[in-house]
């Protein structure tokens with residue numbers, strides 16, 4: 001894992017001191033809310049329905065045990081004993097007091113964490129593949145590049161006031177586990193003729209106007225990565241629509257200019273930047289890379305054979321583990337989606353436990369998935385049963401990865417001031433319904449995603465089944481969408497028709513999933529069947 | 545009735561104007577009639593409450609009920625964590641929100 005050098009630490013410490021002074025001035029009545037709001041947002045402090053909310057950055061979703069323990073301590077000391085892991089691989093605390101916010105930032109700084117650039121029109125936390133550095137199918141570990149971009153984008157003066165927020169994702173395999181093409185910039189590290197480079201996908205996003213990013217450059221040499229990213233940002237900063245908030249994201253610019261015209265502008269800017277000294281020295285990338293070297297994996301042994309005699313354990317292994325590049329190891333997914341539970345929430349005790357289990361079984365490392373689960377990336381197969389037993393006892397062993405119960409749900413109207421409708425109760429009802437009727441197993445892979453408003457933090461456009469909460473004359477109403485994907489076959493879901501009540505949409509999901517079961521051919525997932533038979537039969541089943 | 549609400553500056557907690565000060569309990573909210581703007585301007589200037597605003601509500605035998613679901617969620621707390629709401633021991637409180 002990356003460790004702060006003196007510059008990183010000095011910057012973060014200075015920011016804590018600065019914010020402490022700003023918060024005190026606000027508490028003393030010397031700053032108005034209008035003056036203070038942009039300052040607190042620069043430090044991830046929002047005001048939500050019930051209290052202040054603090055969003056803490058988890059760079060590319062990677063955490064050490066020590067950091068996870070610190071997050072748990074914050075939940076206990078300053079919040080109400082829990083935190084919420086988000087679709088941006090971050091964590092949010094819902095019950096923060098302004099009086100204590102600077103103390104929390106100081107506690108975070110002690111474990112090399114912060115909340116800088118988790119809000120505002122700047123480059124946000126860089127996201128990545130949660131199996132990075134572990135997956136058997138990647139060409140390299142994408143995190144050194146994500147870290148390089150983190151350093152480049154942190155406090156970058158030119159990009160502190162972009163037309164809108166900006167999200168970058170870096171992956172390094174053909175399997176997309178990070179919704180790469182739904183980011184402002186999605187970068188895939190690729191190998192071509194024995195050389196490594198980066199493919200740039202620019203102008204994707206969800207929200208009000210969902211778009212899949214087109215590839216604007218299929219190969220940028222890695223020693224030009226930062227220059228090319230800078231060129232992409234510069235063109236956006238110059239031409240992005242600052243006059244209209246709803247047209248200010250880069251996806252609108254790329255769409256309106258056309259991908260080819262945008263790419264041409266970027267190429268010109270890139271050529272101009274090449275002799276400007278923008279690219280960090282190669283030695284810096286090499287230095288960063290040393291932090292991401294493989295841990296000392298044990299040689300494969302005879303006890304790597306998994307004992308499948310316990311059927312519950314065998315089911316969890318089948319569903320919640322992922323192939324590892326090292327023989328004898330897997331990546332294990334800790335589900336934060338217990339049946340009827342709140343997606344992404346973890347108590348302080350659960351966080352402490354996950355941190356301890358990562359120390360004992362995963363070289364001190366954890367990852368946050370954008371699907372609001374946690375990964376222990378490097379688990380020896382011979383340790384899996386011990387790990388599963390401990391997880392299961394703590395309510396963290398639900399075997400439902402990528403199943404209908406593994407629902408992404410944003411905080412919605414239970415917490416979020418922008419929401420139109422509640423997301424979480426819906427997720428709870430759906431997960432309970434499909435556990436009770438026993439269909440989860442039969443349905444296989446089915447990704448269901450719920451947002452409480454058009455901002456799409458719950459990725460509803462990218463769900464095999466998506467749900468969008470809307471306000472219909474003061475009551476909650478839910479639109480149903482079908483056919484989305486955020487994997488390598490990225491597609492955008494389409495609305496089925498008129499919306500439903502809360503209970504109505506749960507029934508509607510059972511209707512569409514039943515139609516899938518009766519229509520599928522051998523080996524088809526829900527999304528495959530939808531793509532084969534189209535929307536019409538689903539509409540007929542729903543609306544008659 | 546017209547009532548005023550906002551979030552306490554220090555704690556961020558949801559508060560309601562009770563005619564004299566800010567209360568945590570929606571049932572103590574006072575009808576401000578046509579005085580909303582005047583009180584809001586004064587309270588904003590005093591900088592004790594964040595972005596206070598006026599909303600419509602109804603009052604009956606059970607108390608004060610804001611017209612919009614968002615303010616009812618604010619008044620009670622998250623419906624998915626009854627233990628953290630203002631009425632943790634009252635299961636009917638969730639029906640009041642919806």
Ligand code: SF4
Nearest residue numbers: 410416419452453457
């Ligand atoms: S999608 Fe809307 S309701 Fe949900 S967290 Fe985002 S802004 Fe809030």
